[in-house]
Amino acid sequence: MCMGEKTKEHVVVIGGGGTGAATAYDLCQRGYRVTVFEQGELTCGSTGRHHGLLHSGARYAVNDADVARECIQEVHILLKIAPESIEPNRGVFIALSEEELSFRDEFMNACETAGIENRSVDGETLRRMEPNLSPDCLGGIIVPDGTLDAFRLPMYFFAGAQELGAVIRNFTRVTGFRMRGGTITGVHVRDLRTGRDETVGCDFVINTAGAWAGVIAEMADVDLPITPAPGTMLAHKGRLVNMIIERLRPATDGDILVPQRNLSIIGATQWHGKGPDDCEVPDKDVEVLMKAAVEMVPKFAELPYQKAWAAVRPLTGRADNEADGRELSREFAAQNHAESDGVQGMISVTGGKATTLRSMAEKTVDMFCSLAGDDTVCRSAEAPLPDYRRFYTASESRMRYGA
Ligand SMILES: Cc1cc2nc3c(=O)[nH]c(=O)nc-3n(C[C@H](O)[C@H](O)[C@H](O)COP(=O)(O)OP(=O)(O)OC[C@H]3O[C@@H](n4cnc5c(N)ncnc54)[C@H](O)[C@@H]3O)c2cc1C
Structure with missing residues (x-):
């Protein structure tokens, strides 16, 4: 990681689902320059397809008190910061x-x-x-x-990230990594609308590609469980x-x-x-x-x-059949590939749920900041996010969406 003045560092977030949205917002709040790449429309992965239960944590209370506590804490926070995404x-x-x-x-x-x-x-x-x-x-x-409104909630975070300067590129697929030695120094991307390929330099990558996170990790020769x-x-x-x-x-x-x-x-x-x-x-x-x-x-x-x-x-985790899959925890994990695989410059996120997108982002960005020697604290729970509609109505967004 080449860490100079804080606002100069560029973090690429791969995946435009809820986890990517909350991660981009948190990074921007802590002063980083952020680009999000999403291969389809924003929220087109599992984020836009789940049934929309905002978990109070009751479902997990008997077996996992920590997850249950995290859920109820997030319910209170989301009601405050993204009220129109919740009934x-x-x-x-x-x-x-x-x-x-x-x-x-x-x-x-x-x-x-x-x-x-x-x-x-x-x-x-x-x-x-x-x-x-x-x-x-x-x-x-x-x-x-x-x-929970599966679309509005992440769009609140995308609106917040965009307002703080994040560049959010939909229909742009990450196709590989530029590496120098064992360090990621950029991502190769293809704009799926024009077919144009380009390489975008960056200081760090956060892989929030959901179920595709393993495919992304493979691009850096990393085996993600x-x-x-x-x-x-x-x-x-x-x-x-x-x-x-x-x-x-x-x-x-x-x-x-x-x-x-x-x-x-x-x-x-x-x-x-x-x-x-x-x-x-x-x-x-x-x-x-x-x-x-x-x-x-x-x-x-x-x-x-x-x-x-x-x-x-x-x-x-890894499962080879349905029974083993049911045994796997639903818990979130952030993996620093420098530690697990000797590849510098990438954290991958797995597990979790839509309800806990903000706290997952907080823990992931905390991990990134500690690697960067940055003690800036997370502020994403403090103040209401901008109206989710602003993602589409703000002038920079209108230009991107051609409205
Ligand atoms: C059946 C089911 C029901 C669920 N119900 C609930 C519920 O009621 N409440 C709840 O809280 N949670 C629920 N969940 C969990 C929730 O859906 C997920 O935890 C959450 O949506 C994951 O979000 P994400 O952003 O991590 O992944 P995703 O939303 O899948 O985002 C990953 C994104 O990465 C993009 N991507 C992949 N490869 C590339 C690439 N090469 N380049 C660029 N972009 C790429 C994908 O297109 C995708 O948009 C449910 C899950 C399932 C399966």
């Missing part, structure tokens, strides 16, 4: 059997420990609040989950509930039903994919998800079909 409609974990109901105390205690507000409600009261819930519902726990794990979601037209409905039991396929504007989305499954582009929905998934939705909200079956689609999780 604070709450979630309820429902019990459809005595066995599920017996999980209640353990679940509530774990929420308590993680600092997640929770309230137990009996079946009758719950059905008054959500009349389309199954008549089998024996009760549930209400928690501060929410519906990542498993692209796809999952299906199913949307029907119409909104049957206002809260997010989840099952009061250990997490499994099809146990999250998200009301997203006027859609009802049930998700998700997980299978062993062939690679980051493997998004073809297996036929059996639609059946599994339909059955799971109807168990919680029977009228789901009466709504017109809208779409079944898949997104790919960039899980940290």
Whole structure:
């Protein structure tokens, strides 16, 4: 890394999803010059394809108190800095059997420990609040989950980064690295609209290419432990509930039903994919998800079909089959390739979730700053981001988008 005056250092962020957006914003706030390269439209990867649950952390509270604590902390921060990307409609974990109901105390205690507000409600009261819930519902726990707008949230961060001078180049694919000795000194890119190739020099690269992070790492002859794990979601037209409905039991396929504007989305499954582009929905998934939705909200079956689609999780670690993939943690990891592989100038990010994009960026940029000998602290949680619409209306953006 050639670290001179702070504003002179140039960091390339690869990937224009939520993680790349939050990373670019954090870097700009700490005074770095930033260029983001995204091979498609911004948010076209898993960021624009997930079902939009803002995790309060309740889902993780029993098995992973740290992740649960991180989620609830981020919920409070995002409500403050990106308010229009969230519908604070709450979630309820429902019990459809005595066995599920017996999980209640353990679940509530774990929420308590993680600092997640929770309230137990009996079946009758719950059905008054959500009349389309199954008549089998024996009760549930209400928690501060929410519906997340998968596009608006990252666009808030892109607007913030752009306002602080980041250059954001969509439809521009990174095709390789310029190396000097064992150090990355630039990226080779292709503008997919013009076919033009160029090399852009930089001091450091942050690889936030999601499920493609392993492909990017390979370009620098680095073997990154990542498993692209796809999952299906199913949307029907119409909104049957206002809260997010989840099952009061250990997490499994099809146990999250998200009301997203006027859609009802049930998700998700997980299978062993062939690679980051493997998004073809297996036929059996639609059946599994339909059955799971109807168990919680029977009228789901009466709504017109809208779409079944898949997104790919960039899980940290390696798995050769579906069972092993399910064992992998959903936790975020940032890997400094100088330490693990002897390649200077790149950090790769894997794992995590859309809800924690800001804290993932904070930890990644902290790691980068400590390598750079820079003690500037993260400020991304402090003040509201600029309106996400500004990404498209600001003059520099209008020029890029040709409006
Ligand atoms: C089924 C499913 C449901 C989920 N539901 C939720 C949920 O409800 N709530 C939640 O918080 N999280 C959810 N997640 C997790 C969430 O979707 C991901 O953690 C998050 O979207 C990852 O964002 P990202 O920016 O890291 O990756 P991505 O959004 O995939 O971004 C990576 C980007 O890199 C770009 N790229 C790749 N190669 C190149 C290249 N060579 N040059 C330039 N650009 C490149 C890609 O085009 C892509 O846009 C879900 C995940 C799945 C699979």
